[in-house]
Amino acid sequence: MKKIIYSLVIITLLFSCKKEKQESKEIIEVTKKEEVVTVYTHRHYPADKQLFAQFEKETGIKVNVVNAKADELIQKMTTEGEHSPADVLITVDAGRLVRAKNKNLLQSVNSEILNTTIPSHLRDIDNQWFSLTKRARVVVYAKDRVKPESLSSYDELTASEWNKKILIRSSSNIYNQSLLASIIANEGEEKATVWAKGMVANMARTPKGNDRDQVKAVVAGEGDIAVVNTYYIGKLVNSKNPEEVKAGEGVGVFFPNQEATGTHINVSGAGVAKYAPNKENAVKFIEFLISEASQKVFAEANYEYPVNTKVAPSALLQSWGTFKEDTLSLQQLGKNNKKAVIIFDIVGWK
Amino acid sequence: MWSALTLTIVGLIALPILTIAVKLYNGPGESWKHLVDTVLSDYISNSLLLIIGTTILTLLFGVSSAWVVSRYDFRFRKQLEWLLILPLAIPSYIIAYAYAGMFDYGGTIEKVTFGVFPKFDVMNITGLIWVLSISLYPYVYVAARTFFLNQSGRLFEASKVLGVGELKALKKLIIPLARPAIIGGLVLVLMEVLNDYGAAKYYGVSTFTTGIFRAWFSLEEPETAIYLSALLVAVIFILLGLERWQRNKIGYAINSKTQVPLIRLIPGRKNKIIIYLIVGIPVFFGFLIPLIQLIYWALLTYETVLNDGFLSTAIQSFLIAVLAAIFTVIFALALIYFTKWNRLRLLDYITKIGTLGYAIPGAVIAIGVLIPTLGFDKWLISYVSEHFQTKIGFFINGTILVLVYAYTVRFMAVAHNPIEAVCLKVNKSMSESSKILGQSALKTFFKIELPLIKTGVFGGLVLVFVDVMKELPLTLILKPYQVQTLAVKAYEYASDEQIMEAALPSLLIIATGVLPVILLNKLINR
Known part of the structure; x- marks a missing residue:
């Protein structure tokens, strides 16, 4: 019994020491x-x-x-x-x-x-x-297989010519959610749903991995094009891993929607x-x-x-050329985010 | 006085979980029906597949390797004994990244085989089951081996006298008796599986936990997320209940007065190959493959990653983990013994709640900790400003205290289960005699029970230590500004898709895990 009392006393002492230390610290902070x-x-x-x-x-x-x-x-x-x-x-x-x-x-x-x-x-x-x-969400294409002239808008990615050719990551990713949110804001929920459905139908594989992985898969031939952030292309091209550099240099960057609302940023x-x-x-x-x-x-x-x-911008980014960006008020992205997630769930975009 | 102390401690541990439970009362958010209609069945089926797959594989790897190193003697056995525990020191999501990097396009496998063995897709549910099993089987291994070493000697002796063969004794006697220990390990595996977020997300598998985060952050409905976690916890409760109900039908205490060490057999040549396969496969796939990949990445990136802050980060991680491990074990002992000494049925149930923290995602636990501790802080702030006319900041929030408290809640099960498993084997008569002879409960505990359950206590210490070293979401939310841990460092890189840069801090997490693991191993052997 004595032991318990002793240990309790010690514990209380320990704690009070700690307190005092912190309090004195705070006082110093106030004075300084x-x-x-x-x-x-x-x-x-x-x-x-x-x-x-x-x-x-x-x-x-x-x-x-x-x-x-x-x-x-x-x-x-x-x-x-x-x-x-x-x-x-x-x-x-x-x-x-x-x-x-x-x-x-x-x-x-x-x-x-x-x-x-x-x-x-x-x-x-x-x-x-x-x-x-x-950061711009762009389309990257395999330089050896795809002519950039065949690309135009996000909408056009749902055409049958890209069937089983598109690589894009999971819908849990905020950049995909923002992209769909911008389509909802620009063209309405109905069209956004049709677009998302078309994308799912054209996917080369179930979404997995990150943006870098989509680029690697394009270069390896699992698909022909991918939707990714410019930022990660920069990271790939400047990677310490020669394989990643190869992947980054194997794709061309295309800014979609230049004839329409501009590339989603x-x-x-x-x-x-x-x-x-x-x-x-x-x-x-x-x-x-x-x-x-x-x-x-x-x-x-x-x-x-x-x-x-x-x-x-940096030399690398300049080498991709200038582009027209979507000037949609970014508030719309936040406003439509939840709607976007619900559409993703409905069309089965994993 | 005991009852008051017990209540306080049990209450402290259960408080964050109860806080979350109270939140449940408000019902799910408005998207609940949408989830049920669209993705919930996917979450359930994927999570069930994961549970079934990892249960089979971790039992297979864990029990077979534990048996082989306990029963046979062969070259490198001593080294393999602790190598088998090491996969535990690597965060699962790092193993997942390493596997993906190994088998990727232009990955290590493709390179060393000169393209003969091209890309092999590991990023799917089968790959996820493999990755999680190979990184978590040590929980089963540690639990099973402790039992085999301590108990099976006598049992074999007895069965030999009765003329029962080796295999039959194993099947009919040893494995059934080892069950509580093995299940204790398995429960930890399953809780961690259900809690995994990083690996599942990267591999594109929608599970309950990825769903929880999606509901919370993408749908902006914390209520729905908490509802999903509650479903998850309910599943675990049911599993635990089933096991307990079955276990209660059989008594498990063995009179261990005369511990007979298990005599190791020297295997024949044919058996040797099988033995090396049994211990080699988990070590190779769970430790060596990820390690090689991480070392390769670290060599590519160490120049940018290694700087003077790195060492202090490593030391901080280590100290925090040690502190958290000690606290968790003390609280676990308190939970086990205080409930034993108090014959309150109610306490038993609250204790069970206390060990549920492991099944709840770390980020949710963090919320459960934030609400009551902030409540206390806010009360203190208003109290101080009322009575002393000075303004103070948060008193306990943003300090190590809250962080360690959260770890204790989160990892209670990790310390509780191995200790409880050992306690079950301790014969009650000894402590009862001590009490009859007039010794206090506490004295009996220190003089008689603690020495008997030493292995369990140290096992708990090491497991919590290793887990805290790896812990992420909770640390991110609750850590003080100045504190930096290796896991956070690794995460900073990984979350920015700089997987290679994450390799060096991950390697250091492994390195700090090695020493305690070897220590644990020594203790089990003794």
């Missing part, structure tokens, strides 16, 4: 008033880390990073409520930013820099979120959290990320298209 910005981000690229360090150096504001999937970060912010330490939320697609906005997790920002630098279709109507970089973007304890720093942080210097880093290191029009 260290400037911080807490970033909840889905992005985890070396380029980002480099930029965060640069921001700390330039402004003296410390960047605290929480790295997880956007969905989980949104869930975390929801649960934390008004006490959430998050200042900035960064995602790798527009749909989730819209979701965060709808869940009342973001706040409007009035920044001259942000408003003038970022084209209007790439930011929220209430200025609650702003795009940082762009998705963005990586950021918004200021509704209960941001450091709102000013948060705005500064986002402004920093779209500055010319930062956008150059994104463009060169990460094969993404910059949103700052003064910055040119």
Whole structure:
């Protein structure tokens, strides 16, 4: 019995020590008033880390990073409520930013820099979120088998000539959901359903693997064309694995819908959290990320298209040529996301 | 006082799961009917196929190899004993990626055979069953071997005296008696199978768990996701219940006063080949193949991946895993013994709930942990600001405390099952005599029971350690900012389709797993 009491006392002591330590830490923090910005981000690229360090150096504001999937970060912010330490939320697609906005997790920002630098279709109507970089969802084709002239639009992919020739990943992937959401917004639910059904009928195999795997399968001849993100082609061409480089170089990039609404794009973007304890720093942080210097880093290191029009994309991206992008307001992607998923389930797109 | 303490501990462990259960009460989201109409049957049939397939394969690999290394002596037996546990140290989804890379277009197999053996499609449900079985069979192996080594010596002696042959004794006596242990291992396998997300998603197989994530994030209906997890948990409850009901019909305690070590046989030449096949296949496919692929990838990418932060990441992972393992085992012991000492029927049931964490996806557990701990934090914040007029931040959230708490809830079953299996074998009379002689329950525990269940306790420690090293979704949500783990590092690369870059952190996860596994092995042998 004595032992229990002793051990209980020890445990309580241990815990109280811990508490005191933390409390004293907090007091120090208060007195020092260290400037911080807490970033909840889905992005985890070396380029980002480099930029965060640069921001700390330039402004003296410390960047605290929480790295997880956007969905989980949104869930975390929801649960934390008004006490959430998050200042900035960064995602790798527009749909989730819209979701965060709808869940009342973001706040409007009035920044001259942000408003003038970022084209209007790439930011929220209430200025609650702003795009940082762009990626295009393109068609890649086997250079040795397919003539690019035979390609035209997303819609045309459902034609019988591509029967058992198309490779595309699972509908659980947000980029496919966004693509279908954009078709719903542009052409209506009915046409979107017909399109999705046509795609399923033309698939060379049941969807599996990631975007890189679709490209590899095209080069290996399992299909002739694939729908993928430009970003991953850049990654393949610059891979350390010679097999991946071969795959990346074996395909040509085609920008669909040039005669119509333009190629579907998705963005990586950021918004200021509704209960941001450091709102000013948060705005500064986002402004920093779209500055010319930062956008150059994104463009060169990460094969993404910059949103700052003064910055040119990397040489590789330029080699694919310029293209007309779909200027559909990105809010539509978030709005129609759920409808897209339901259509995918109905037409049996795994 | 015992009852109060018991209630607190049991309550702490069950709290997150009960939180989720309460959420169930609100019913599923509006898309529930849509799911039932379109994809639910797919989830059910795929998950059932996975359960059946992995049950057969893990039992086959786990029990046969455990038996062979316990009963026979052959060259490299000692090394193979622990090599057989090692696949457990590799996250399943990494094994899945490695297999895909190995058999892919231009993959390793194609290269080393100069294209004679071209691409072989592993990315389907058969491949998934194989990958999961080959990475999870060690749970069965560890449980079965512990039993064989401790118990079968006497049993064989007895059956020999009665003139029963080796095979018959194995079939009629040893395997049935080893059943609780083997099933304990199998339950862990199945929980992990049902929880797998990364491998199934990559291989394009729609299971319950991929469905849970789809409902939660793509359909934006957490209620529906929780409903799906509840169905999953119900399946596991039914399986557990069936097993328990069957087990209760037979008594299992063996009087182990005189432990006779199993005498190892020297196999003949023909048997030797079979033996090497039995132990070689799981080691080759579960450990060597993924390892070779990972090393190849690591060699291609180490320049970009290896930097000064890497070592500190590795150390942090290790320390967190050690801490979590110790906490989980202490709580598991508390659950087992406190319920024993208190004859409250109700506690028994709550304890069962406490071990369900393993079956629930890590991300869902994280929510179950966040809600009550944030509740506490928010209460504290308002209390402090009311009474002290100062503003404070979150007190326990974003600290190691919450993270370790979540691990404890999530991996309770991993520590609980092996310890319980050993406890079942401990003859009650010894501790009863100790109590009759006037010793307190706690003293009896430390002096008599703990030494007897030592192997189970260490087994639990190692298994939790290895699991925490690999854990991902929960860590991502709950970890403090400054903390970085190897699994998170590997995930950062893998989620960006940089599978090759993920190889080096994965290799380090394996390396940190090796030492404890060898230790565990020594303990089982003793």
